[in-house]
Amino acid sequence: MTTSGALPRRRRDAAQTRLDLLDVARRRFAHDGYAATTVRHIADEAGVNVALISRYFTSKEGLFQACLTDAVTDVGRGTDDLGHGEIAARLARRLSDTPGKIEPGENRLRDGLLLLVRTSGDERIDDLRRDFLRALSEKVAVKTGNTIDESTLLRAQILLAAVLGMVLLRSTLGIQPLSAAGEDELRQPLADLIDALLGTRGHDRR
Amino acid sequence: MTTSGALPRRRRDAAQTRLDLLDVARRRFAHDGYAATTVRHIADEAGVNVALISRYFTSKEGLFQACLTDAVTDVGRGTDDLGHGEIAARLARRLSDTPGKIEPGENRLRDGLLLLVRTSGDERIDDLRRDFLRALSEKVAVKTGNTIDESTLLRAQILLAAVLGMVLLRSTLGIQPLSAAGEDELRQPLADLIDALLGTRGHDRR
DNA sequence: ATAATAAGTCAGCAAGCGTTTACTTCTAGC
């Protein structure tokens, strides 16, 4: 059993509490949106006092920005190491909820993508998001073997919009059969989508 | 000029005030989300007192539900009269902001679609949304000349997710070139998208 | 062991929220 193992785990660990807060905040911001999420709920779920949010992140917006920054590096890292043909398969696998784990709602990639679509009203945070999405669409264009002219960029962004829309519908509405679709069901449609928008025999055959 | 025309326009018109409130609320709910929108802002922008929202719609949630119901009939009506091939063209035209009008932000279809993605936390209102999206995806499947098995339904919902994602990115982030793309730029990518997901030579050629 | 400091808690603030109640002003029917 897991009762009273060997790990000491200091009862007061600032770095760990910071991470706990980030973890809870990311999930709640992603699922409920910025305005609907309260700092008290975050603190309660993390098991710490509200005041620590102000201490570690200055403000609610500071915490949100920290979540977004983390999400950006997370999502960015996930796109570094993909080959040319396997994009759809990887995407399908990583979008279907928690391939290995038992817990139903623990998927950092999904929550990170959701965060990209949530807004706090602060224009400077939105700039962050914009810059990252722009960069991401360029990376997608390149990874699919395209040049990055305006037309291709537009198509890459439509692909991103599709993925974001799928994640949003799956996690906030629960519409069927989309929400229950697993890796196997998602792979082929995603492949078709990518091929149609950015595939080799796609948009250039005019 | 339009100064002091012939129309009398009673200074007190309950039905008209109700419509004004609905109009403002729809826009603000769609753009800022449910939690970030306050009844006072809505009332101020509509030029009436806050108490009237409670009178005409019982509560903030009542107003939101009324907006959503309107949006559902709006979006639903827009999909009734489309032929088989022109779907992409129509979609491109109606998604690009206000084809005819001068005003920049007046597009009922866009706001209606956005509302489908905004949630108030009330599960019964979410049911409304789910049912409509389900019906809409079935209609899309049929309009594209498909049967409505689970696989096709999934693909229709992915298409809907793509459209919703595009609308969301265009109106809340302003990422380029997606946000500035007009009818002409959107038509072909949308056509490719639809064809790949639900087209005749698409998903059945296994 | 003890002092210094980091980590965490507590209680309360000012402001904003959705909602309601009592009131005023306009409109329509006689």
Next chain:
DNA sequence: GCTAGAAGTAAACGCTTGCTGACTTATTAT
């Protein structure tokens, strides 16, 4: 013209929000 009732307003209500300052408790170094 007068009046009943509809349409709209003003002000306050109880509550929640994000945030803060004074306080307590654990940790670490000497």
